[in-house]
Amino acid sequence: MKRLCVFCGSRGGAAPAYAEATRELGRRMAGRGLGLVFGGGHVGLMGALADAVLQTGGEVIGVIPQGLVDRELAHQGCTQLHITSSMHERKAVMADLADAFAALPGGYGTLDETFEMLTWAQLGLHAKPVGLLNVHGYFDGLLTFLDHTVREGFIKPPHRQLLIAASTGEALLDALADAKPHAAVAKWGEVPRP
Numbered sequence: 001m002k003r004l005c006v007f008c009g010s011r012g013g014a015a016p017a018y019a020e021a022t023r024e025l026g027r028r029m030a031g032r033g034l035g036l037v038f039g040g041g042h043v044g045l046m047g048a049l050a051d052a053v054l055q056t057g058g059e060v061i062g063v064i065p066q067g068l069v070d071r072e073l074a075h076q077g078c079t080q081l082h083i084t085s086s087m088h089e090r091k092a093v094m095a096d097l098a099d100a101f102a103a104l105p106g107g108y109g110t111l112d113e114t115f116e117m118l119t120w121a122q123l124g125l126h127a128k129p130v131g132l133l134n135v136h137g138y139f140d141g142l143l144t145f146l147d148h149t150v151r152e153g154f155i156k157p158p159h160r161q162l163l164i165a166a167s168t169g170e171a172l173l174d175a176l177a178d179a180k181p182h183a184a185v186a187k188w189g190e191v192p193r194p
Contacts, residue, residue, distance in 0.1 A: 001177050003061070004029060005037040005098030007113040008045040009106035010073075018105045019048050021135040025104070025169035026052025032173065033058075037098045039090070039113075040064030040082070042075040045104055050075050063094045091116055100176045101130045105138040121182070122159045129179035131164035133172050139165065158182070 012019050022045045029036055036053045039046050040062025050060045054077050062078040065087055074081060082097075084090045091113055095101075103114040117130050132139045143165055149155040162182060166172035 001034065001099045003035040003037050003059075003098050003100075004173075004176065005094045005101045005117075006049060006104060007039070007101070007106060007110045008049060008104035009110060010039070010041050010044040010046055011107070012044050012048070013105050015136050017136040018045060018138070021133060021169060022048045022104055023052040025049065025102075025133060025172070026058070027056045028169050028173055029053055030056035030058025034173070035059035035061060035079075037061045037063065037094050039094075039109075040075055040078065041068065041073045042077075043073060045106065047075060049104070050078065054079075061097055063090050063097070065090050095120070095126065095128075098128065100128050100179070102133060102172060102176065103131070103139075104133045105135055118162055121162045127181035129164060129176045130162060131166065131172050131176050133169060134165050134167050 008022060026049045030053045036050065036058060038050060041047060041064065050062070053060050059079045061080045062075050063082045063084060064074050065084050068074065069083055082093055084093055095117065101117045103110055114130065120126050121128065121130060134140065146155065146160055146163065150157055150160045164175045164179065166175055
């Protein structure tokens with residue numbers, strides 16, 4: 001694993017623990033020589049993460065749509081800054097540049113990006129690990145819901161296991177680095193027709 005794509009909030013969140021854990025993850029990434037691929041913004045957790053990686057001497061690759069550059073949201077300190085024409089292109093470029101994915105606390109955009117990478121893994125479009133940094137229990141409700149989807153027969157247990165969760169940056173980086181490429185598990189097949 002050489003580059004980690006991190007999805008996270010363009011806001012800082014209510015608890016100081018979110019920004020603290022984000023900066024700690026950035027320092028640990030740079031300390032391991034792990035480059036950051038991120039949404040290219042200078043605001044919120046995105047900006048805190050990029051700043052921490054840069055301050056520790058790490059590589060930071062931002063990927064941001066032109067519309068957000070026009071709103072002056074682009075991080076100007078990136079090692080590389082890719083400007084895309086759309087959000088769809090942004091996700092595809094980020095996915096191509098990264099060896100693994102991680103989500104930190106965030107909102108709709110963070111969840112959209114994370115679940116798209118999980119969906120692509122489920123469909124066998126990539127075999128890159130996907131993880132959550134569950135800071136301050138932020139994702140507890142989501143993890144409970146995903147377990148519910150398995151019990152209710154909407155997600156197969158091997159597909160549920162595609163999502164790694166850890167409560168510290170160090171543990172998350174270790175788990176992502178240790179993750180083995182998953183074997184494709186048929187999404188359909190033995191599912192009875194309604």
